[in-house]
Amino acid sequence: MFQAVKLYTDKLKQLKGFYGNVLGLTIVESGNEYFKLSIGMSTLTFQQSTKKALYHFAINIPGNQFTLAKHWAKERVTLNREDAVDETYYSRFNADAFYFEDPAGNVIELIARRNVDKWSGFSIDSLLNLSEVSITTPFVQEVGEQIQNIGVHVSGHVDIERDELNFLGSKDTFILLVPPNRRWYFSKRMSVTSPIEIELNDGQTIIVSEDGKIVTT
Numbered sequence: 001m002f003q004a005v006k007l008y009t010d011k012l013k014q015l016k017g018f019y020g021n022v023l024g025l026t027i028v029e030s031g032n033e034y035f036k037l038s039i040g041m042s043t044l045t046f047q048q049s050t051k052k053a054l055y056h057f058a059i060n061i062p063g064n065q066f067t068l069a070k071h072w073a074k075e076r077v078t079l080n081r082e083d084a085v086d087e088t089y090y091s092r093f094n095a096d097a098f099y100f101e102d103p104a105g106n107v108i109e110l111i112a113r114r115n116v117d118k119w120s121g122f123s124i125d126s127l128l129n130l131s132e133v134s135i136t137t138p139f140v141q142e143v144g145e146q147i148q149n150i151g152v153h154v155s156g157h158v159d160i161e162r163d164e165l166n167f168l169g170s171k172d173t174f175i176l177l178v179p180p181n182r183r184w185y186f187s188k189r190m191s192v193t194s195p196i197e198i199e200l201n202d203g204q205t206i207i208v209s210e211d212g213k214i215v216t217t
Helices: 012-022 063-074 140-149
Strands: 002-009 026-031 034-039 042-048 056-062 088-090 095-101 107-113 129-136 166-170 173-178 196-200 205-208 214-216
Touching: 002 129, 012 026, 012 034, 012 042, 042 129, 056 063, 063 095, 063 107, 107 129, 129 196, 140 166, 140 173, 140 214
Parallel strands: 002 042, 056 107, 129 173
Antiparallel strands: 002 196, 026 034, 034 042, 056 129, 088 095, 095 107, 166 173, 196 205, 205 214
16 A cells, blocks of 8 residues: 655664664665665665654564564564554454664564565565554544545544544554554553555555544545
């Protein structure tokens, strides 16, 4: 679903060093005000901003490489913990996941779908695509309806819930729609309304402003 995603940060230099040097992801393009990462079949851009922003996003990895991925991550970052454990299994998605944070506090999840295998060692080439991208807005109901109007529907055929975490999408890619001040799982971070631009694989775009309002094209 995610062709390209643009996030904003007031810590551009630190993030470029983290993603490029610590994690070793491929920076495909960069300038004084931005850099763009290749994440499997998706791209992720960080754009310079004067204001703080905070996001959660997840990356799909092969299910059979979960243990290898944790070992790879632990050599580079400190994994987040919840109830004294550093991983979890989501039965709804038949997937295992672990979490860590970047220098801006963004909550990053690597999620291993058990129905996807890749027979190799774990490396950045094991990152398949962006799996989940958060949109935090005080206008959850309105934004949810606008996103559904372009064909990205609530998972499970349920209604948008104003005060809860909503999954919009299908299979292994989802927009996570949440209100402000909701704690991200495996983190002490609270959701913050932040601007974001999302380009879907079908060419449609979702642009969320600093105040949480949305434009779709």
